[in-house]
Amino acid sequence: SAVISQKPSRDICQRGTSLTIQCQVDSQVTMMFWYRQQPGQSLTLIATANQGSEATYESGFVIDKFPISRPNLTFSTLTVSNMSPEDSSIYLCSVYLQGGIQYFGAGTRLSVL
Amino acid sequence: SQELEQSPQSLIVQEGKNLTINCTSSKTLYGLYWYKQKYGEGLIFLMMLQKGGEEKSHEKITAKLDEKKQQSSLHITASQPSHAGIYLCGADISGANSKLTFGKGITLSVRP
Incomplete structure (x- = not known):
């Protein structure tokens, strides 16, 4: 399996600030996915990031709140903007690799005060 | 409604015991x-x-997937403390090798 690195692994942020999460993959991939896992809940897809095009957002998620960059085939960032305590979650990036298996990064655990 | 239902919600077993958890969908997976x-x-x-x-x-x-491709089970034999954690099932329900839809997860605790 590929190595998927996420940074930061955790952070505590103040209300109203923004945090950018990085996801680095050690192989080139077409699509990268960003998920959110709220406390006690399952994973919910935020958006799909394709290199060279705008990210595709799921219902309930908007670009102004969760801007995504995808500058190349191995890297993506997700920004959580103007944070509130409701944004406290684990954020995970994932990619499809050989065999059609979706692998996940270790996640970013965000707490907003 | 949740597209993937996992059961039970949580499970506590004694080390060495077998267990089975399930994941069910109303749609073909x-x-x-x-x-x-x-x-x-x-x-x-x-x-x-x-x-x-x-x-x-x-x-x-x-792990097994039924013939109708709507239900899966995960069986652990002779459970160990290292098996403890949250087990999530995720499914591709669009057939486009794209996003996965997840169940809420099953919390497994294994008592030594």
Whole structure:
């Protein structure tokens, strides 16, 4: 399996600030996915990031709140903007690799005060 | 409503006991994935099932997908404390090798 690195692994942020999460993959991939896992809940897809095009957002998620960059085939960032305590979650990036298996990064655990 | 239902919600077993957890969908699944998550961490891939009736095993864990491709079970033989965690099933319900829809997860505790 590929190595998927996420940074930061955790952070505590103040209300109203923004945090950018990085996801680095050690192989080139077409699509990268960003998920959110709220406390006690399952994973919910935020958006799909394709290199060279705008990210595709799921219902309930908007670009102004969760801007995504995808500058190349191995890297993506997700920004959580103007944070509130409701944004406290684990954020995970994932990619499809050989065999059609979706692998996940270790996640970013965000707490907003 | 939740598209993937997992049961039971949580489970506590004595070390050495066998257990089975389930994942059920009202829709045909094009791919069914089982992941394990330690508290607050990322997802560890366990197994992927795509064909009706398919069964895969790895060490003491066996996963099955029914013929209708709407239900999957995960069986752990002779459970150990290292098996403790949250087990999530995720499914490709669009058939486009795209996003996965997840169940809420099953919390497994194994008592020594």
